[in-house]
Amino acid sequence: MTAHTAIAPAYQARLDARAGRLSGPTANLAPGNVQANLAILPRDLAADFLRFCQRNPKPCPVLAVSEPGDPSLPDLGMDIDIRTDIPRYRVWHDGELVAEPTDVRDIWRDDLVSFLIGCSFSFEEAMLDNGLPVRHIEQGCNVPMYRTNIATRAAGPFSGPLVVSMRPMNAADAIRAVQVTSRFPSVHGAPVHLGDPALIGIQDIYRPDYGDPVEIKPGEMPVFWACGVTPQSVVAATRPPFCITHAPGHMLVTDLINSRLAAL
Structure with missing residues (x-):
């Protein structure tokens, strides 16, 4: 990408989050682009959580699921790093909220699976x-x-x-x-x-x-x-040993286009 090439607003939002320039809510940011909620869980809980989402499609419509340990999500956009590209995260231990960092690279694990969920x-x-x-x-x-x-x-x-x-x-x-x-x-x-x-x-x-x-x-x-x-109320209720989510309102801005999600 040359210095004169315009960066798409969605990608710019992710770059701003990655660089620490964006740490607030993402409503109306990059209009036209799909935004996504996040839940990251260890692999041994991933199958159960996927079934939970399938049984609760209204609150938990799944847009993408990562491979274990892989921070990229190529189905949702170019050069996504789920460890850095959300403005603010929440870290949960045994159902208790313990931190709200802007970057989770230092606690990333090879067994973590990312679930990206549709957003209003x-x-x-x-x-x-x-x-x-x-x-x-x-x-x-x-x-x-x-x-x-x-x-x-x-x-x-x-x-x-x-x-x-x-x-x-x-x-x-x-x-x-x-x-x-x-x-x-x-x-x-x-x-x-x-x-x-x-x-x-x-x-x-x-x-x-x-x-x-x-x-x-x-x-x-x-x-x-x-x-x-x-999923955050569910994490608080069921107390899994470890989980990472987005902070409410602080979404992943994807390259998907909202209009393509319309069913009619």
Whole structure:
């Protein structure tokens, strides 16, 4: 690549994360490109976790799985190094969050398998194209995410509560959002709940478990989608000896194009 060759925005985002220049949330970064959630587990747990994802396709739509110990993901983009190319990671020991580094090369192991999971940031592009509000983008903050009382389907040692992301909108926009996001099953698809958050176990909508609270205007209702942070609630519940995830809202920006994920 010459000095005069333009670098694609998605690749630039990964290079910025790798160099430590990008350490914040990635919503609306490299518009048009698919972003992905991350869960990295030892090989002896990988088959069970893959079955967990297959049984829970709404929160955990798998985009790619690496070979053990291989940090590259050629199906998702050029020159990806999963150890460095996410702005911020989370490191878990026995289900406890122990660190949030920006680089995990120093703890990388030859038995680690990376799972890249579809992200709602992808369908937000379609929502914006349809004139629908995306409040956390408007407010320049991270999307609010909540643990619910909805159980996931267990697989091997993995089970735990569904996590949802929330975007407030009025009734007409909510109906349109169902139509728009239903076309993207590989990035969570249609909402799982509209309206009263208490019905899915959320006691205070202004105190998300992950991300930031956003304004809910008069006449709006909260609309909830299954979220790729669900594996983190599962890790906390089932306590595997070792796991690496992304920090919520801090995604891998891939070379895939959002529009190609549309089912219709």
